[in-house]
Structures are given as C-alpha cells and as structure tokens.
Amino acid sequence: MALKTSEDYVVLGKISSVYGVKGWVKVFSYTDPLDKILEYGNWILRQGNNLTQVEVDKGRSHGKGMVAHLRGIDDREVAKQYSGFEICVPMNRLPELSDGEYYWYQLEGLTVVTTDNVSLGVVDYMMSTGAGNDVLVVKGDAHSIDRRERLIPYVEQFVLDVSLDAGKIVVEWDPEF
Template sequence: MMTPDTPEKMVVLGKVSSVYGVKGWLKIYSYTEPMDRILEYTEWMLNLNGRWTPVEIDKGRSHGKGMVAHIAGCDDRDQARQYCGAEIGVPEEELPELPDGEYYWYELEGLAVETTAGIKLGKVDHLMSAGASNDVLVVKGDADSFDRQQRLIPYVPDVYVQDIDLEAGRILVEWDPEF
C-alpha cells in the first residue's frame, strides 16, 4: 500500500532479518550485488504491514557473511525489533542507470519466456545467483506454456538468452523444451 508521498514503483533490495546487539542495530539480508551496495542508499523505505515507511540509515557495515545497519534514532533492541521481517526498498528512480543490454533482476521477473522455435516455456518467477558462474532464470510453466514444468535456464546472453524485450514482456531463449 502506497502513501500519497510514496513513489509509484518501489524496488526491493533486501530485508531486515533480525536485531543485532542491544543498541538498535539490525541484521540485513541484501539482494544487491555486491551485497554492501545496499548501504549506498542512506534513505530506505521499509515495508511494514503493507505500508512503506521512510527511515534514514546512519551507519552500516559488512558483518560475517551478511550486513548490519543502524536506523537513525533507533537506539535499543526493543525499538529495533519492530523492523524485523520488513522488506527494504528504494524508489525505482534512485537506481543507477544501467548500460544497454544490462538489466536489474526485478525487470526480468514476470516476463514470458519463449524458445527461438516459438515454444512458450512460462514466465520468469525469479532469478538466483549461481555463485562465480552465471545467474539462473527460474521459469515456471503456466496455462499458456508448453507444460507446467519449472525450468532453470542459465542467464548467459548470446548463448541461452537470445533477446530481452521489456516492452513486449518477453525473453527469447535457445533452449530445448524437453530439458
């Protein structure tokens, strides 16, 4: 639910997983790559009970395999607990512009996936990182697709991913539907 002063399109960059320590710090699960890029945004919108609420991040750092951050004015564990489970978002217009041919994951989610032979495979449900290699499109079959199977298609442009057309809402892939 958006408030009148909330931007139209929010992009989720992570979530608050739990409290950290006794001075109001929070453990953060970042979806950004690299993960500490989330700290480049000093103003976050937190989705609390369906409402986007602005907060100012005054401190943050990497911690172990994750991140910790501190919200300005939130100085104790009990106060910080209210933010646990909240999605962290920023207005779409605050994201840096990408070079031609590069996309944010959220732009690909929901796009129809079709083979170069015209066979519909379903829609991109989400993407996942495969570590040092490539990202992977998780494509779920639907009523309009070849079958209802879920497919994991490596996101490798010019090998498997032949074309992305955001306006048409379609990704064209070189992929065997039997695989």
C-alpha cells in the first residue's frame, strides 16, 4: 500500500515506550474506549513526516493503558525505535458519526467566538477530564480579544454551535473568565 501524505491520517494514540523483551510496546490510546485502537489492526506510525505501516497482531489492556505487539518485531531494541511515534489510521477508516457529533481532530483549528461575536482564539487541542466531558483548549491568536489560553468544557451549556464549514464554534462564555 502506498502511504498518503501525513495530512491524510488521524492520530489515535502514541507509542510511549517498550514493554518487556519480546518486541511489545506501550500504547497511549486516545480512543474511547481505550482498547478500540486495537480494532484498527493496521497502523501508520508517524514521527514528523516519517510514515511507517505496521500490523498489530496482539494487544491488550495493561494497567491504565494498552500494550501491543507489532507483527515481525520480536526484539526490544527494534521495538524501541518506535517510541514516541504517533499511531495513525486513514481518516476514511473512522466510523461515521451521528449529526452533531465530531471527532477531536475536526474541532482543532476552529475559531471560537462568544455569542456576542468576540473571538477567544482557536481550538489548539482537546482534552479529556475523565469526568464525562471533554474540554476545548483555546489559545488566543492575533484575531482574538487577548492571547490567553482558555479551557472551555465541551458541553451543551457552553458550546452552542459547531460549524465545520464556517470554521467556528459559538460558545456561551465570558471573555473575562
């Protein structure tokens, strides 16, 4: 399979380190549930613009994370070279979402404005609190009211509208907060 450009993939996790001596790796999964990452089987490992295709032949939960074995890699030192690589899959392999649901990668980079059309900045990344809701991490930019970073809970009370086409999210949020 010819690998596409780096932008054609979505990041599902990261290889954090090695596990044991037989080529297993520790995986930090961004999927929900965590073990969903193993269902993709074929991963594209990315570090910068370096893309490598691998096949996961075994995997399981381990503590608060995951461990996986990559087919053909049975040595700790060989597996170690993948530490720090992002785990990606082609965007077209992601399941379809219902209306009003979004993948995190779709929200990143959107402009965040208040109901009074005050720009707060752009979504830098998303964060899970583990408490049932995600958080928008919004960084101020040249077009925003200030350069502050804001953490806005991604809940209906605060996030009123998401428009991927317009590239913006409307929030009920006090710019002073």
